[in-house]
Amino acid sequence: MMVLGLETSCDETAAALVEDGRWVRSNVIASQFDLHAPFGGVVPELAARAHAERITGVIEAAFGEAGLSPGEVGGIAVVSRPGLISALLVGVNAAKALALAWEVPVVGVDHIEAHLYALLLAGMAEEPHVALVVSGGHTCLYHVRPGWPPEVLGATTDDAAGEAFDKVAKLLGLAYPGGPALEKAAGGGDPQAVRLPRGRLEPADDLDFSFSGLKTAVLYHLRGGQSPPSPAPGRATGTWIGRELSSREVADVAASFQETICEVLVEKLVRAARQAKARRVAVCGGVACNGRLRAMLAERARREELSCFWPPPSLCVDNGAMVAGLGFRLLSAGQDDGLELDAVPTPLRAPVGR
Numbered sequence: 001m002m003v004l005g006l007e008t009s010c011d012e013t014a015a016a017l018v019e020d021g022r023w024v025r026s027n028v029i030a031s032q033f034d035l036h037a038p039f040g041g042v043v044p045e046l047a048a049r050a051h052a053e054r055i056t057g058v059i060e061a062a063f064g065e066a067g068l069s070p071g072e073v074g075g076i077a078v079v080s081r082p083g084l085i086s087a088l089l090v091g092v093n094a095a096k097a098l099a100l101a102w103e104v105p106v107v108g109v110d111h112i113e114a115h116l117y118a119l120l121l122a123g124m125a126e127e128p129h130v131a132l133v134v135s136g137g138h139t140c141l142y143h144v145r146p147g148w149p150p151e152v153l154g155a156t157t158d159d160a161a162g163e164a165f166d167k168v169a170k171l172l173g174l175a176y177p178g179g180p181a182l183e184k185a186a187g188g189g190d191p192q193a194v195r196l197p198r199g200r201l202e203p204a205d206d207l208d209f210s211f212s213g214l215k216t217a218v219l220y221h222l223r224g225g226q227s228p229p230s231p232a233p234g235r236a237t238g239t240w241i242g243r244e245l246s247s248r249e250v251a252d253v254a255a256s257f258q259e260t261i262c263e264v265l266v267e268k269l270v271r272a273a274r275q276a277k278a279r280r281v282a283v284c285g286g287v288a289c290n291g292r293l294r295a296m297l298a299e300r301a302r303r304e305e306l307s308c309f310w311p312p313p314s315l316c317v318d319n320g321a322m323v324a325g326l327g328f329r330l331l332s333a334g335q336d337d338g339l340e341l342d343a344v345p346t347p348l349r350a351p352v353g354r
């Protein structure tokens with residue numbers, strides 16, 4: 001069955017055609033980086049408007065790239081949760097309208113679980129494994145076994161890893177989106193230059209994450225002991241730093257932050273694998289594009305005699321192929337959410353840290 005997958009949960013308008021949940025025939029992603037860059041983060045209303053303007057063209061491009069026509073589509077899958085509600089609604093309404101017009105079933109897919117499915121789509125064997133989803137909105141550890149859904153083993157109690165990358169990049173005056181910019185800046189820095197806190201490494205069996213202390217430690221380090229000016233009544237001091245940063249300092253802080261957060265992510269993933277008695281680990285989601293994270297995981301997995309896996313960047317970042325892939329499973333099981341399908345801002349199986 002050919003499935004059209006749609007994704008509009010945040011700042012990427014994406015459409016893909018995937019055959020039998022396995023063969024990616026097209027995967028078109030229109031990112032909105034330029035639109036949100038002047039604001040240093042995603043502006044929900046602008047995101048929703050841009051999705052509405054672009055979604056038809058992106059779907060047409062997916063058909064063009066695949067050389068397929070709508071008559072060959074057997075079902076539609078769309079991210080219906082979690083995400084920015086006004087952005088999700090664009091994809092959900094487009095999916096329902098097309099399902100009605102083409103007389104095919106439509107299913108809503110959980111965005112985080114779709115990131116997990118990207119591993120299978122990228123060729124990971126369907127055997128038990130522990131997977132870490134690290135994105136701009138989520139940081140969750142799952143025990144994935146045959147069948148669906150996977151079991152949540154741990155999650156962030158505050159910021160997501162990608163959010164921490166983005167916020168620290170902003171403190172360092174780097175371009176939006178922060179993750180790739182910070183990785184680039186870190187390339188020229190000393191990862192041991194600044195000692196930063198590794199949150200929640202204790203107790204030794206803890207599988208949840210906390211990154212807000214790490215982010216604040218970077219802010220205090222950059223302030224170098226200076227106190228921010230008295231805030232206006234009712235206003236916080238925010239991200240005031242009060243001085244210019246040299247490119248050397250930006251590189252060193254970026255490298256130290258990246259090293260610290262990657263160490264925590266790898267430690268928790270390996271720890272979860274031990275607890276779940278899994279021999280295979282995987283990482284997916286936008287932050288899984290990070291080269292230092294991949295290198296550190298590969299090295300640690302080798303020492304622990306674990307096999308490790310990650311998808312190519314086009315399947316790590318938000319995309320429609322992972323949605324179509326997971327959607328195929330649901331459609332094959334007879335699910336059809338029909339016109340009742342609605343957008344929901346929260347995840348299906350609330351992966352909240354304890």
Ligand code: KG4
Pocket residue numbers: 010134135136137138161162163165166177178179180183285286287288289290291316317318
């Ligand atoms: O999965 P994704 O595309 O969207 C969400 O579901 O949030 O992930 C986006 C996140 C952003 O926070 C972005 O800064 C981060 O992934 N990211 C990276 C890298 N590439 C993307 N973080 C660190 N290093 C990267 N190379």
Ligand code: ZN
Pocket residue numbers: 111115135136285286317318
């Ligand atoms: Zn995502």
